[in-house]
Amino acid sequence: MLSSAGNILLTGSILFTFLIIYLSFQNLREKNFKIGKDLVYLSVFQITFIIASFILLTFGFVFSDFSLLAVYQNSHTSKPIFYKIAGVWGNHEGSLLLWINIMVIFSYLFLVFNNKSNKSYSLYTLLVQNILILGFLIFLISSSNPFFKILPVPLEGLGLNPILQDPALVIHPPLLYLGFVGSSIYFSAAMGAILSNIEGKNFASSIKTWVLISWSFQSLGIIFGSIWAYYELGWGGFWFWDPVENASLIPWFCMTALAHSVLVLEKRNYLYNWVLILSLITFISSVTGTFLVRSGILNSVHTFANDPSRGLYILIFLSLMIGFSFVIFIKRRISDKFYVEPLSKETFILSNNWFMMFYLATVFIGTVYPIFTQVLYDTKISVGPPFYNAVIAPVIIPFLIFMALGPKINWIKQKYDGLKSFILILILSCFINFLIFFFFKSYNFISNLIIISSLFLIIHSAKDFILKAKTKLHFNFSSFLSHIGFGFLIFFIILNHNFSKEFDLNIKVGETKKMGNMEIKFNNLKIEERENYNAVIGYFNIFDSEKKYQKRLNPEIRVYENPQTLTFESSIITNLKQDLYLTMSNLDGSEFYNIKFQIKPFMLWIWFAALLTASGGLVRIFIKK
Amino acid sequence: MKISFLKIISAFLILFTILIFFLALFVDKRYSTETIVGKQIDNFEIKFLLSNRTFKKNDLSKDQYHLINIWASWCLPCKKEHPTLMNLKKEKNLSLIGINFKDKKLNASGFLKELGNPYDISLIDKNGTSSIMFGVYGVPESILIDKKHNIVLKFIGPLSTKDYKTILKLINEK
Numbered sequence: 001m002l003s004s005a006g007n008i009l010l011t012g013s014i015l016f017t018f019l020i021i022y023l024s025f026q027n028l029r030e031k032n033f034k035i036g037k038d039l040v041y042l043s044v045f046q047i048t049f050i051i052a053s054f055i056l057l058t059f060g061f062v063f064s065d066f067s068l069l070a071v072y073q074n075s076h077t078s079k080p081i082f083y084k085i086a087g088v089w090g091n092h093e094g095s096l097l098l099w100i101n102i103m104v105i106f107s108y109l110f111l112v113f114n115n116k117s118n119k120s121y122s123l124y125t126l127l128v129q130n131i132l133i134l135g136f137l138i139f140l141i142s143s144s145n146p147f148f149k150i151l152p153v154p155l156e157g158l159g160l161n162p163i164l165q166d167p168a169l170v171i172h173p174p175l176l177y178l179g180f181v182g183s184s185i186y187f188s189a190a191m192g193a194i195l196s197n198i199e200g201k202n203f204a205s206s207i208k209t210w211v212l213i214s215w216s217f218q219s220l221g222i223i224f225g226s227i228w229a230y231y232e233l234g235w236g237g238f239w240f241w242d243p244v245e246n247a248s249l250i251p252w253f254c255m256t257a258l259a260h261s262v263l264v265l266e267k268r269n270y271l272y273n274w275v276l277i278l279s280l281i282t283f284i285s286s287v288t289g290t291f292l293v294r295s296g297i298l299n300s301v302h303t304f305a306n307d308p309s310r311g312l313y314i315l316i317f318l319s320l321m322i323g324f325s326f327v328i329f330i331k332r333r334i335s336d337k338f339y340v341e342p343l344s345k346e347t348f349i350l351s352n353n354w355f356m357m358f359y360l361a362t363v364f365i366g367t368v369y370p371i372f373t374q375v376l377y378d379t380k381i382s383v384g385p386p387f388y389n390a391v392i393a394p395v396i397i398p399f400l401i402f403m404a405l406g407p408k409i410n411w412i413k414q415k416y417d418g419l420k421s422f423i424l425i426l427i428l429s430c431f432i433n434f435l436i437f438f439f440f441k442s443y444n445f446i447s448n449l450i451i452i453s454s455l456f457l458i459i460h461s462a463k464d465f466i467l468k469a470k471t472k473l474h475f476n477f478s479s480f481l482s483h484i485g486f487g488f489l490i491f492f493i494i495l496n497h498n499f500s501k502e503f504d505l506n507i508k509v510g511e512t513k514k515m516g517n518m519e520i521k522f523n524n525l526k527i528e529e530r531e532n533y534n535a536v537i538g539y540f541n542i543f544d545s546e547k548k549y550q551k552r553l554n555p556e557i558r559v560y561e562n563p564q565t566l567t568f569e570s571s572i573i574t575n576l577k578q579d580l581y582l583t584m585s586n587l588d589g590s591e592f593y594n595i596k597f598q599i600k601p602f603m604l605w606i607w608f609a610a611l612l613t614a615s616g617g618l619v620r621i622f623i624k625k
Numbered sequence: 626m627k628i629s630f631l632k633i634i635s636a637f638l639i640l641f642t643i644l645i646f647f648l649a650l651f652v653d654k655r656y657s658t659e660t661i662v663g664k665q666i667d668n669f670e671i672k673f674l675l676s677n678r679t680f681k682k683n684d685l686s687k688d689q690y691h692l693i694n695i696w697a698s699w700c701l702p703c704k705k706e707h708p709t710l711m712n713l714k715k716e717k718n719l720s721l722i723g724i725n726f727k728d729k730k731l732n733a734s735g736f737l738k739e740l741g742n743p744y745d746i747s748l749i750d751k752n753g754t755s756s757i758m759f760g761v762y763g764v765p766e767s768i769l770i771d772k773k774h775n776i777v778l779k780f781i782g783p784l785s786t787k788d789y790k791t792i793l794k795l796i797n798e799k
Binding site for chain 2: 291292295297308311312315318319322326330368371372374375376506
């Protein structure tokens with residue numbers, strides 16, 4: 001029943017998408033100035049059908065309708081309702097439906113909010129966006145149909161992978177999708193702009209908000225993914241340069257670059273070509289990332305299923321997308337002559353783009369390099385944190401300095417009059433760094449420079465804020481939030497990196513182990529039956545003889561029945577200063593447990609700074625100048 | 626002219642990347658260590674457990690079979706297979722090479738002191754990076770190499786009595 005209804009809704013969506021594409025073509029030929037009402041109605045039908053199909057699938061999960069293959073494979077009656085809902089996008093089919101939903105919603109909203117812009121521009125955008133939607137709908141219905149029926153209907157489902165049963169992970173995929181799937185709209189808009197020959201300024205103002213929306217959500221998505229990895233994967237880290245994390249970071253670099261350069265285009269009508277290229281590659285890189293992750297080429301926690309046919313479909317789609325956009329871009333080359341003064345806002349915004357492109361190239365090469373060596377030389381290599389840290393860390397230093405100076409510089413041209421404050425702030429930053437270095441712990445040269453430059457960014461932004469508040473002139477509050485947030489983020493990450501401590505040992509119940517001034521006592525072990533798993537809970541006492549504190553930590557080993565899996569839950573005590581982080585795992589056939597105890601300073605501040613950075617984008621969307 | 630050159634280069638790079646992605650779809654992603662059997666062993670250089678010298682492929686003798694055993698003191702199945710290794714030590718046709726894997730030197734020597742040292746040559750792979758070329762993905766694993774330095778057999782997990790007999794049969798074949 002649910003299956004048939006779902007299939008009808010999907011077929012309906014395909015039909016409406018077809019009609020929209022056809023009518024857009026028709027409408028382009030007509031000589032009136034407004035978009036036909038029928039197109040708007042069709043879009044309403046399209047969005048209704050596609051949202052209805054998503055709600056229907058959610059019902060399937062909530063009421064455990066195991067006649068649907070996707071529900072059977074990813075849900076279970078004993079699962080809490082919260083995770084039943086999360087199960088909708090915790091699998092390939094459902095997440096693809098969410099993907100299409102977001103594309104359709106963005107398409108509709110763009111049509112509604114841009115009704116005043118050039119008719120052919122809106123129509124071409126709608127056309128391209130719907131061709132993309134159609135491509136994904138066909139993919140969905142042909143090889144990843146979430147409404148695929150199984151007969152006879154199983155009595156029980158296989159359950160959702162337990163490591164995905166987590167609050168942070170419930171919102172991580174939708175946020176990330178709003179980010180990189182949202183970028184499809186300015187891909188379409190860029191194609192629309194080229195095809196309709198609209199002016200750069202108009203293009204910039206029409207996509208600006210969309211870029212900010214996707215940037216903010218992409219940032220939030222990445223942050224929640226990282227929070228999840230931090231406490232769920234049990235390694236104690238929050239960023240691993242895993243290919244999948246990189247796949248979300250690459251579009252983020254594009255979006256960040258675009259969010260900046262689009263301002264230059266809007267204000268000065270420069271960089272039109274460059275903004276078009278960025279708009280195109282943001283979505284292209286998103287689909288490339290999806291291809292790498294979904295096809296199973298890269299193995300990771302996000303690999304849903306290794307299915308080359310799915311991979312092949314996305315690859316063909318991706319190639320067509322790249323091919324068409326490349327040809328259209330080259331054929332209708334928009335002339336772009338400009339001159340920027342070395343000391344102007346334009347230059348500083350461009351510098352952001354250079355850095356972003358540098359990071360993008362680094363991360364992209366690091367991510368795909370193993371694939372190249374595998375195919376070309378049949379050797380398996382892995383590119384890990386040492387590569388990224390070595391290449392990216394030193395370049396952060398000038399980046400932070402530029403970020404500090406940029407917002408204060410005026411458009412067009414300026415005489416730099418801030419040399420005195422530049423030197424003063426630099427000296428102050430060096431001094432604070434020296435205090436940290438001297439009183440707490442020494443760290444390497446690069447860390448010193450990064451800390452100094454991040455302090456420089458923080459102090460410089462704060463100074464600008466205070467001065468502007470006094471003079472009551474217009475102040476770009478959103479850029480202030482993002483920039484100072486990013487300064488804090490880097491500052492705390494480097495401190496965390498240098499001040500973290502880690503102890504790895506085997507211990508049995510009743511034992512006490514001493515490491516330096518820390519004492520770890522394994523008090524007790526209990527087994528508890530919970531809603532859909534059994535928990536083996538370790539009771540540990542941590543005693544710091546120097547700082548005189550005693551803490552209780554209770555890490556768990558969870559034994560899930562459906563599907564049969566073990567997960568290792570870390571126990572974390574968070575305060576403003578540091579996180580105490582403990583994980584335990586069993587050693588087969590032994591009474592000993594392997595525990596990993598970590599002291600991670602300033603974790604809370606890292607999350608806070610990251611959220612602050614992302615909030616800048618949201619503030620800009622909601623607060624008009 | 627210069628610009629069209631740029632176009633050609635970028636088009637070429639894009640096509641090349643897509644081609645690689647396409648080929649990668651059909652590469653067998655299952656991690657299999659069986660494929661090394663029958664091949665000549667690669668060049669390697671691994672440090673000795675108790676000295677700073679390194680042991681290379683050329684140091685393997687040509688008149689004996691070699692059994693490379695990868696082990697660690699923290700690995701319980703290694704304890705289980707230990708008696709089998711001690712028995713194999715008695716074989717004249719066979720030289721045992723132990724590679725201590727991701728372990729602490731002190732624990733490793735303690736393990737050998739307590740249970741006996743079956744190895745003619747003891748090496749250490751502290752980071753687990755050198756063992757990768759033997760296709761190792763866990764401990765214990767063992768690789769049997771013939772006199773021509775070809776890999777004849779590979780054992781994943783502890784050596785069983787059956788494995789023991791297979792090894793004896795092979796090394797005593799004329």
